[in-house]
Amino acid sequence: MAFSGLVPNEDAPDITANTFLADITPEEIAQIGRAFLSHREVHPCINRHLAWTLQNASGNRGDGICSLRLAELQPGKMLHPNNETEIPVIFGLQAEDKAGKRGMKTTINPFMTSFIAHRRAEMCPIGALAILHHYLYDVRQLATVEQIDWSLNKSWRQIWVLHSSKSMTSGYSSQSLYNLYVNAFRHADFDSPRLKVHFPRPTFGYKQESLGVESSETGKLGWKRGAAYDDTYRPAIPKKAVLGCHGYKEHEYYDPVWRHVHVPEVFLRLMCLMAEDIIAGVRGGKNLRGTTKYWEMVVFMRPFLFQSAAAIFQFCPNSEIFKQLPALANRDIQNWMATTYRSELCALQAQEGSAIDIQRMQDRMLRTALEEVRALQAKHTNEIGSLIQLMKCRTAIFSPTKGFSTESYHRSSLFDCHPTTTTPPSPSPGEHMQSYMPEAMMLSEDGDIAAEMDSTRVYETLDASLRDFVTDSPKMPTQPCVKTQVDLVLPALSAFNAPGPSKPVLLWPPVLGQQGVHWTTIFKLVKQPAELWGKWKPARTLDAYKMVENVWNLFTEGEAEYDANGIKTGMKPPLYLVEQHFASGWRTGPTPRKIWQRLREIPDWIDASSKEQGVPPTVVIDELERMRGSGRNKKGLNALSNIVKEMRIKHKISAQAQLPPSTSSPPDQPSFQPSSPEPSVPKKRRAAPLAPRKRAKILKI
Numbered sequence: 001m002a003f004s005g006l007v008p009n010e011d012a013p014d015i016t017a018n019t020f021l022a023d024i025t026p027e028e029i030a031q032i033g034r035a036f037l038s039h040r041e042v043h044p045c046i047n048r049h050l051a052w053t054l055q056n057a058s059g060n061r062g063d064g065i066c067s068l069r070l071a072e073l074q075p076g077k078m079l080h081p082n083n084e085t086e087i088p089v090i091f092g093l094q095a096e097d098k099a100g101k102r103g104m105k106t107t108i109n110p111f112m113t114s115f116i117a118h119r120r121a122e123m124c125p126i127g128a129l130a131i132l133h134h135y136l137y138d139v140r141q142l143a144t145v146e147q148i149d150w151s152l153n154k155s156w157r158q159i160w161v162l163h164s165s166k167s168m169t170s171g172y173s174s175q176s177l178y179n180l181y182v183n184a185f186r187h188a189d190f191d192s193p194r195l196k197v198h199f200p201r202p203t204f205g206y207k208q209e210s211l212g213v214e215s216s217e218t219g220k221l222g223w224k225r226g227a228a229y230d231d232t233y234r235p236a237i238p239k240k241a242v243l244g245c246h247g248y249k250e251h252e253y254y255d256p257v258w259r260h261v262h263v264p265e266v267f268l269r270l271m272c273l274m275a276e277d278i279i280a281g282v283r284g285g286k287n288l289r290g291t292t293k294y295w296e297m298v299v300f301m302r303p304f305l306f307q308s309a310a311a312i313f314q315f316c317p318n319s320e321i322f323k324q325l326p327a328l329a330n331r332d333i334q335n336w337m338a339t340t341y342r343s344e345l346c347a348l349q350a351q352e353g354s355a356i357d358i359q360r361m362q363d364r365m366l367r368t369a370l371e372e373v374r375a376l377q378a379k380h381t382n383e384i385g386s387l388i389q390l391m392k393c394r395t396a397i398f399s400p401t402k403g404f405s406t407e408s409y410h411r412s413s414l415f416d417c418h419p420t421t422t423t424p425p426s427p428s429p430g431e432h433m434q435s436y437m438p439e440a441m442m443l444s445e446d447g448d449i450a451a452e453m454d455s456t457r458v459y460e461t462l463d464a465s466l467r468d469f470v471t472d473s474p475k476m477p478t479q480p481c482v483k484t485q486v487d488l489v490l491p492a493l494s495a496f497n498a499p500g501p502s503k504p505v506l507l508w509p510p511v512l513g514q515q516g517v518h519w520t521t522i523f524k525l526v527k528q529p530a531e532l533w534g535k536w537k538p539a540r541t542l543d544a545y546k547m548v549e550n551v552w553n554l555f556t557e558g559e560a561e562y563d564a565n566g567i568k569t570g571m572k573p574p575l576y577l578v579e580q581h582f583a584s585g586w587r588t589g590p591t592p593r594k595i596w597q598r599l600r601e602i603p604d605w606i607d608a609s610s611k612e613q614g615v616p617p618t619v620v621i622d623e624l625e626r627m628r629g630s631g632r633n634k635k636g637l638n639a640l641s642n643i644v645k646e647m648r649i650k651h652k653i654s655a656q657a658q659l660p661p662s663t664s665s666p667p668d669q670p671s672f673q674p675s676s677p678e679p680s681v682p683k684k685r686r687a688a689p690l691a692p693r694k695r696a697k698i699l700k701i
Helices: 026-036 042-058 062-066 094-101 125-138 174-187 200-210 239-245 275-282 289-300 302-315 331-338 340-352 355-398 406-415 519-525 548-556 575-586 590-599 601-613 617-628 637-658
Strands: 073-079 086-092 113-115 441-443 449-451 560-562 568-571
Touching: 026 042, 026 174, 042 062, 042 113, 042 125, 042 174, 042 239, 062 174, 073 239, 073 289, 086 125, 113 125, 125 302, 275 289, 289 302, 302 331, 302 340, 331 340, 519 575, 548 575, 548 601, 548 617, 548 637, 590 601, 590 637, 601 617, 601 637, 617 637
Parallel strands: none
Antiparallel strands: 073 086, 086 113, 441 449, 560 568
């Protein structure tokens, strides 16, 4: 009723009371911090400051702080979420004490209370612990009063961090902690009827969320007796939440600037001077690892004492800790806090810069860099486009196109030279091998010749020449050539080099033009015919061609090449054209001559018989196939070549016998026999040489 304003003479509280909207301002936080440090007695002043900093840095409630013992403070290392920065940390292991009472029957180790250096030195929990240890061991003389034997754990295991004024082994009650908060709030003129000991809790989650910490991480913070997070211990340190408690976001680089203020070595000797002797006495002792680590932690906290106290001295120089604690009451140290510490911290902060200003500078620099990159990219794009055009212009001669107009080419090159009213001259025996049109060709209505787009065969034009085209070069280096028509199989590069050591050596094949190319054009560029056999020789043995037609096509059309997938990739020249142009110069050596002599018997017979009988070559091919037989007794092409050779010899002998004796002209030779012996011509008798003249005599008078 009082909260709703129904009680007479009593006003209702503000609607934002006890909500996150009632979050106090930074100025009020500073006032509360001063209030904790303004107690008249030094021990309550230290307890206030310690409870305030530990609760804000760990998320623990008051009872969690009150249940922490000195022995449960242990140093360690925590890896930053960026997996690069190693952060010194002090763990509160009171949860391990809970697990120990249960016989370590917990399934998973619990979360540890973790304290690291705060972004603000006056709120650093390690600095507050350093002040407490300086008070306990240098003022209260804890080791002497409690008669502690550091080689026995039980002699100091029951001493609490927050203890009563009567006994250090008696824990600090919740009511005492409550009274500390009430007095501090009253001193700071902060009215909070409900938020006392648990003051940091209501606004804690919203502060964590503002620093980018997820609620699941925040829920893992804190510990209290009788319960654990999700009733299960978990083996992890909530790193994001710990960083958020100490004023850092996850993505921020962790490096408190005040930690770089140098503390003179002589100052450090004023805190717990006995630490080194105790470490030397207990190091390596049985069951004393925790004691050793504890005193190593005390040595580690020495700089924190002066750095954190110096930050407090800037806004609360009249606190009792600067009057009762010997290390902080020293005039030289206070002078260092007021002058040197302040100037060095200002220099470091100026060097570090404001986070907002640095972000603005980074944004400006990044924007400028991106604009430069964008301009550079546009410039490079234009340059690359120009280079591509230049490269296409320079290399177009190396990549003839296959899709030029055959109609206009034939109309201008063939029909103009051979009008329809006249009969075209009959080709020579070496040029014309077939008297019919290949199936891959068809005649259009206007008389032009067009090749099938899917055909890869060499075709014959109206002037009885064989023709082929080179395919386009690929658009990208990773793309293969488009195999719509056939690539010409060129010989080795050495075939185009002129013989002799003083002649220039070509680095690439000669230019063949941008349109269709004849084999004869390539033949004219060959300088060393002996290099042709290695590339243009038959790829298989004679029997491997299986059929007579294949051997005939090898001579009249050329041999095709295939890749690993069985796709036709190239076409060699017709062998009869090579033989006609280079004669025996392209098959030098005993092995090439033997292969060629056996291979040419069948094509020579087909050509000669078709001319003699006046029938197409296919008729002669069918006759030879019938001569081979069928079934298991079918003869191979090698055997057929021997039979054809015998038939050719018999035919030649009978033809010579039928010739009249007065005939001096030689019989017709097959077109594939450029190396056949020529008819003998009677030699002229050489005239007798004239007798040499004698020298004239010279008469001397």
